[in-house]
């Protein structure tokens with residue numbers, strides 16, 4: 181029952197490690213700690229009472245990856261989170277993104293094949309849909325040309341998986357995340373962006389706690405009810421549970437095709453101002469924010485049609501917006517009081 185979680189000390193990875201351990205899986209993490217810290221495994225151990233094994237190296241290194249898999253050929257499946265994920269940075273450093281995100285995936289697939297490991301869950305993104313023509317967006321919606329090298333690495337990775345499963349006998353599930361936010365209820369793990377956050381919720385909580393002076397709301401002139409963009413925010417623990425379900429589906433040989441794709445969203449969209457209002461209500465604080473120009477590359481609105489995931493995975497996101505922003509706030513406060 182051993183699962184390899186690449187990027188397991190990162191935000192979504194660490195929450196998924198907890199969910200896996202709580203379902204009885206043994207976890208080995210590989211992470212190069214480029215955007216996370218090794219002591220996350222201490223926090224995971226505090227939550228679950230189990231310490232995941234951690235190996236620190238870069239999966240873009242073919243030799244190290246091959247060696248790791250030879251030593252862990254008893255792994256039943258791989259959940260591959262490890263990747264760079266900053267949209268803006270990927271525009272500045274495209275080769276850095278392509279090399280890291282694509283080479284590591286290819287190294288993993290090759291090593292899996294060599295060691296007869298058959299199952300991989302891949303972290304994809306709703307970014308593959310761009311601005312969808314039809315909302316809510318289902319898995320059948322067309323893939324739009326990627327807006328950034330980061331988005332392109334997700335599209336190309338899905339294509340690599342699709343091509344490779346045809347000739348290798350591997351099984352792959354790509355999970356297309358909408359906007360993961362929030363933290364584990366213990367506030368022992370959560371989202372910890374290095375430097376200035378790119379994403380809305382960490383920026384909100386860092387502003388509220390006084391690390392950032394004010395939140396900039398990127399545009400209120402979008403064609404939405406309050407003029408701010410709409411996203412499908414999903415609690416990171418709901419997302420984590422979906423990975424466990426995906427792993428079980430693979431190991432239980434319940435997949436209907438060698439390559440499957442699922443949306444992971446709630447099916448409900450909230451605007452930026454609605455998220456801010458929910459945060460102010462739940463935290464009892466007044467957020468300092470101002471409306472500024474639009475951010476380049478932002479789509480107007482996107483939310484998931486989660487019907488296929490409900491029907492096929494038997495999985496459904498359960499936590500609402502208040503709980504999401506409340507847990508993010510609890511995490512921010514707990515983390516700052518510890519450090």
Ligand code: UFG
Pocket residue numbers: 265267305306307330331358359378379380381383395396397398399408409410411452475478479
């Ligand atoms: N926003 C602000 N101010 C901020 C940060 C964000 O107003 O300081 C707004 C954005 O304009 C957007 C919304 O909050 O309308 C959500 O922005 P995020 O950056 O939190 O999330 P995105 O929807 O832009 O990003 C997500 C994923 C990426 C993915 C991208 C594709 O985090 O991995 O969708 O569009 F690439």
